[in-house]
Amino acid sequence: MLLDVKNLSIYYYTLAGTVRAVENVTFGIEKKEWVTFVGESGSGKSTVAHAILNLVPSPGKIVRGEVLFEGRDLLKLTKEEMKNIRGKEISMVFQDPMTSLDPLRKVGDQIVEAMSEHGVDEKEAWKKAKELLKRVNLPEDRLGYYPHQLSGGQRQRISIAIAMAFEPKLLIADEPTTALDVIVQDSIMDLIDKLKEEEGTSIMFVTHDISLAVERSDKIAVMYAGKLMEFGSVDQITENPLHPYTKALLSSVPDLWSEKNIKAIPGYPPDLRTPPTGCRFHPRCPLFRDRASLKGVCDAVEPAFIEYEKGHYVACHTYGGAPNE
Ligand SMILES: Nc1ncnc2c1ncn2[C@@H]1O[C@H](COP(=O)(O)OP(=O)(O)OP(=O)(O)O)[C@@H](O)[C@H]1O
Ligand SMILES: [Mg+2]
Structure with missing residues (x-):
């Protein structure tokens, strides 16, 4: 396993209260594997992604858990040690490329600087920068452009070029x-x-669009309200979705899941300062609503994240020996 995340919990300590943004999340990514995280806005996808590189912004804090990368816990590394990992072994590409690009400097200088920071000499770095541009299908002269002279897609190509500079083992x-x-x-x-x-x-890969996830990923991780609800291969998730939330997400995609009308998921994600007791999805769950036997279970006891079949995990009482199942 290249990346092994165990029992990760991340809270934001705001003036208005503690936001329990990510709770007890466990998953792994193998070498050469594409894992996509999906879930509604606010489900904690970005928070998990940032935590891998120990970059959770203030007032966020990783309160529990391990992020094992090739067996080493990244959360225990010093700032210096982390510098050698970031950008080199693990790179990150953001939604807005301007997060990582400096608007006042030409892109070539920025790519070269990113490499110099990791000890590549300048001449070599310029040569590499030209190669990288070719790899992301941009003409070499773009190295002389400022970010604002490029289109959004071109800027994103530049940030991917920078992320690719050291052939990272993991791209977030x-x-x-x-x-x-x-x-x-x-x-x-x-x-x-x-x-x-x-x-x-x-x-x-992080997206709120599950149809994007299906096309290229090997595995899908479904998040809801700070919890990992289901994890499995694309086939497992699309052909045999287990969690009612995963089913709802899939049925909200046209053509993918059913011929029936697209269904929105009724209700809203909860306020994570006061997440629902038991399963965080229970207030919106159709099974909980319809089955009397689940009362006092889903709303009271947190479901364990169990391996339902090989490599296919779910956190739902209906698969964990709940009454009448
Ligand atoms: N800086 C912050 N301060 C306080 N709360 C935060 C902060 N950043 C995120 N949160 C809260 O943490 C939770 C998870 O947020 P996160 O940004 O990880 O979600 P997300 O799944 O990436 O959403 P989106 O699809 O909108 O990007 C949300 O409830 C959000 O309100
Ligand atoms: Mg996000």
Whole structure:
């Protein structure tokens, strides 16, 4: 296992209260595997993604858990040790490329600087920068451009080029295509796929669009209200979804799951300062609503994250020996 995340919990300590944004999340990513995290806005996807590199922004704090990367707990590394991992062994691409690009400096200088920081000499770095641009299908002269002279898709290509500079073992991409049109989105997805195929890079991809997840991923992780509800291969998740929330997500996608009308999921995600007791999904769960036997179970006891079949995990009482099942 390349990345092994265990019992990760992350809270934001705000003036208005403690937001329990991520609770007890456990998953793994193998070498050359593409794992996509899906879930509604606010479900904790970005918080988990940032935690891998110990980059949870203030007032967030990782309160529990381990992030084992090739067996080493990244949360225990010093700042110096982490610098050698970030950008080199693990890279991150954000939704807005301007998060990582400096608007005042030409992209070439920025790519070269990213490499110099990890000890590549300048001449070598310029040569590499040209190669990287070719790999992301941009003409070499773009190295002389400022970020604002490029389109959104081109800027995202630049940030992927920087992320690819050291052939990282893991690329974390947090909604990298959300702001782009469908055609450009597809070409960015192709680029990430190429990185995986050619360099054997593992991908942790974050999106709220489950149809994007299905196309290229090997595995899907479904998050709801800070909890990992289901995890499995794309086939397991799409052909045999277990969690009522996963089923609801899939039926909200046209053509993918059923011929029936697209169904929105009734209700709203909870306030994570006061998450629901028991299963966090129970207030919106159709099974809980319809089955008397689940009362006093789903609303009272937190479901364990169990391995239902090989590699297919779920946190739902209806698969964990709840009454009358
Ligand atoms: N800086 C912050 N301060 C306080 N609460 C935060 C902060 N950042 C995130 N949260 C809360 O943590 C929870 C998880 O947020 P996160 O951004 O990880 O969700 P997400 O799944 O990435 O959502 P989106 O799809 O909108 O990007 C949310 O309830 C959010 O309100
Ligand atoms: Mg997010």
